[in-house]
Amino acid sequence: MTSKPTVRVERKYEGPVDDLWWLWTTKEGFESWWGPEGFRVQVNKLDLRVGGGLDYDMIATDPQQIAWMKQNNMPISHGTHGKFVEIVPMKRLGLSHMIDFIPGVEPYENTMVVEFVPEGKMVKMVVTVEEHSTPEWTQRAIAGFESQLTKVPGILAKRRGTH
Amino acid sequence: MVHMDAFQTLADPTRRQIVETLRAGEQQVNGIVEALDIHQSGVSRHLRLLLESGFVQVRPEGQMRLYSLRPEPFRELEAWVASYQQVWDARLTRFGAALEKRRARKKSAGPPAEKEDDSDE
Numbered sequence: 268m269t270s271k272p273t274v275r276v277e278r279k280y281e282g283p284v285d286d287l288w289w290l291w292t293t294k295e296g297f298e299s300w301w302g303p304e305g306f307r308v309q310v311n312k313l314d315l316r317v318g319g320g321l322d323y324d325m326i327a328t329d330p331q332q333i334a335w336m337k338q339n340n341m342p343i344s345h346g347t348h349g350k351f352v353e354i355v356p357m358k359r360l361g362l363s364h365m366i367d368f369i370p371g372v373e374p375y376e377n378t379m380v381v382e383f384v385p386e387g388k389m390v391k392m393v394v395t396v397e398e399h400s401t402p403e404w405t406q407r408a409i410a411g412f413e414s415q416l417t418k419v420p421g422i423l424a425k426r427r428g429t430h
Numbered sequence: 431m432v433h434m435d436a437f438q439t440l441a442d443p444t445r446r447q448i449v450e451t452l453r454a455g456e457q458q459v460n461g462i463v464e465a466l467d468i469h470q471s472g473v474s475r476h477l478r479l480l481l482e483s484g485f486v487q488v489r490p491e492g493q494m495r496l497y498s499l500r501p502e503p504f505r506e507l508e509a510w511v512a513s514y515q516q517v518w519d520a521r522l523t524r525f526g527a528a529l530e531k532r533r534a535r536k537k538s539a540g541p542p543a544e545k546e547d548d549s550d551e
Contacts, residue, residue, distance in 0.1 A: 276515060278526070286533060289532065290525060296528070300521070300524040300525045301521070302521050302524060303517055392525075394522075396518075
């Protein structure tokens, strides 16, 4: 376990925690922010119980992103399958994803845990993402994929500027 | 022809110990063997793997062969982690924006009597 690479990110948001929980655990909430950059998501199934499914389409929206995906033989829309593996309302949420969208890479599961820690009027949200399978090419593919995703500057600014 | 990536290389506790030992500076095999307290053949085998995967380099000095760390694979690891961090940073920023939006909408939809706060978009 400890030898598996994990990524931990955290940020503080204004409380109370129920709105944060809502953003993770409802169709409308999840669709309003889950990315990555250059994509929107459309939730088809959200069954909030342990073992319950979270299925959604990840749809590329950014022209640069679409071009890059086509060039790499990736469909611009992808059905993504996840499931809830742990639910402690308002405190802790475990979510696993099937990673099956990387060309030439065997599908594998990826689990993340979200913790909500109240700190006065704020809530600290801690996300820990763990890799379940780490063959070399998977790492490389993801690194390449993810860094491509972040190489689309201005999307965020653009998106924010429009509302 | 087995090529391990950085994570596989460091997945082995003995290899991690060798890397830790070399952080202090160049070492001969003997020095590493002493620090780790395992058999020389084991150390040699792991050292070879570390050489092959680019974590370690070796240079001769007289009769000695001195092993040291190479920075490249560590940069690679860092870059890999950073790429995740960036994705998540952007995600958490969007999360914050979505949270504000939700609260603004709840407020304008006539919230239950609650203490008012002055959070504004």
